[in-house]
Amino acid sequence: MYTYFILGTDEKRRISFELAAGADKESALRSVSKSLKYVLLAFKIIGVSRKGSALNPGEIGAFFDRLHMLLRAGIPLCKALNIMENASEKLSKYAKPLHEGVSRGDTLLKSMEMSDVRFPDMALKLVDSGENSGNIEFSCEKLSHYYNNIDCMKKEIINLSLYPIIVLIFSIIMFISMYVIILPRFSELVYLNGIEVTGWSSIILKSSVYARSHIVKLGIMVAALSASAMGIVKSNIKREWMEKVILRFPQARKVYKSFVGMAFSQTMGMSMGGGMNILEGVDACKGIFKEKGYLKALEIMEENIKRGEGFSSGMAKSDIFSEELVAIVSIGENSGSLPKVFENMSKYYERALQSNVKRALSVLGPLLIVAVSIVMGTMLYFVVMPIIGTLNNMV
Numbered sequence: 001m002y003t004y005f006i007l008g009t010d011e012k013r014r015i016s017f018e019l020a021a022g023a024d025k026e027s028a029l030r031s032v033s034k035s036l037k038y039v040l041l042a043f044k045i046i047g048v049s050r051k052g053s054a055l056n057p058g059e060i061g062a063f064f065d066r067l068h069m070l071l072r073a074g075i076p077l078c079k080a081l082n083i084m085e086n087a088s089e090k091l092s093k094y095a096k097p098l099h100e101g102v103s104r105g106d107t108l109l110k111s112m113e114m115s116d117v118r119f120p121d122m123a124l125k126l127v128d129s130g131e132n133s134g135n136i137e138f139s140c141e142k143l144s145h146y147y148n149n150i151d152c153m154k155k156e157i158i159n160l161s162l163y164p165i166i167v168l169i170f171s172i173i174m175f176i177s178m179y180v181i182i183l184p185r186f187s188e189l190v191y192l193n194g195i196e197v198t199g200w201s202s203i204i205l206k207s208s209v210y211a212r213s214h215i216v217k218l219g220i221m222v223a224a225l226s227a228s229a230m231g232i233v234k235s236n237i238k239r240e241w242m243e244k245v246i247l248r249f250p251q252a253r254k255v256y257k258s259f260v261g262m263a264f265s266q267t268m269g270m271s272m273g274g275g276m277n278i279l280e281g282v283d284a285c286k287g288i289f290k291e292k293g294y295l296k297a298l299e300i301m302e303e304n305i306k307r308g309e310g311f312s313s314g315m316a317k318s319d320i321f322s323e324e325l326v327a328i329v330s331i332g333e334n335s336g337s338l339p340k341v342f343e344n345m346s347k348y349y350e351r352a353l354q355s356n357v358k359r360a361l362s363v364l365g366p367l368l369i370v371a372v373s374i375v376m377g378t379m380l381y382f383v384v385m386p387i388i389g390t391l392n393n394m395v
Contacts, residue, residue: 055094055117061148063094064123068140077136078102093117107131122146122267125284129275142270149266153350157357164364171372178376180215183208200382251363255356260294261325262349269342278338279305294320311338325349 055063066087070080081099084091094117101111109128112119123143130139187205211218264285271281282301301314312330315321325345332341 055119056151057147057154058151059094060120060123061144061146061151063091064140065144065148066091068137068144071137071140077108108136122270122284125276125280126270126274129271129280133275135275139274142274146266146270149350153353156354160358160361164361164368167365167368171368175372175376178379179208180212183379184212201385204379204382251356251360255353255360257320257322258349258353258356260320261322262346262353264321265325265342265346265349269339269346272339272342278311293318297321 063084066084067080070083071077075083078099081095081102084095085099086092087095094115097115097117098108098111101114102108106114109124109131112124112127126139126143127136130136183205187209190205267285268281271284272278276284279302282298282305286295286298297315297318297320300317301311304314304317305311310330311333312326315326315329328341328345329338332338
């Protein structure tokens, strides 16, 4: 079941919108009220299936951390899940269906696959590997460490992003206030005093008056366009184009390469440490994110491995991975210590990612201030300068 934003008009052509639920767009449109007669736009805004909701990294990390602790204490899997089910309401919704499945004789993997709660493919693959090798405790430890690291990284990035976000919100509020409150009043004074305004000055003043008169409609349209833009960004074709544009900026590319190095190293280290072979580890890395160049690099690596060539040689054929990562992986490949190499490299790239994100966000805030100042200064210039010129001529 999905939620759709539907924009349209009623019989009197007045703009209106509704949120409707449905398995697809057609069923959602059938559920809208009769007052929304003419549909202009409809798109999915929330993709939550009734089958189950995906867990965030923090929840996954906490779940496997608790399970690892109980298994390490020598408690059998079924009993451990039962303890977790009764421990807290939050853990119960994850542990209850798993406990029921394991009690019926199912494996933990099958219970996770049949659960209403959706676990990521990475977790399923490592649990499968742990059950087959008889070392599920080790798999839980690796998964706990992996997802807790991701959760900490996400929280740190959010904290670092607060300043640019506050600057952006404040700038938008200032711009809207000037455009729909100050400029319309200024326009009234200009026309009441018979001052003739032409060109860009006239366009800006008249558009501000129109914006104030139709602020509700414009607000709905802006919300709809913003949601549409988000839908376009999430589409594969537009997303690939935007990624190419963003990665042209040096600082963005540094952040991207640091993230790829960290995520790839963590996933490969955890996969191989959990008993997976190299090909299974590379396949697990495909679920990290869907950037085209990254996936192409993984395909090249798979082909190299299947042909019996070196793992690092496949990495070297792509510009996605840094030269230092390729060189160190090559050393680990020759020495037979790839899992340890990946573990150490993941820690290095984690620190590099934090540093690059801080640097990028520290630049973003001032850039936003400069950009907004230029826009608002330009508007004021076109509005005020012709009026000053007219007053000088009158004097």
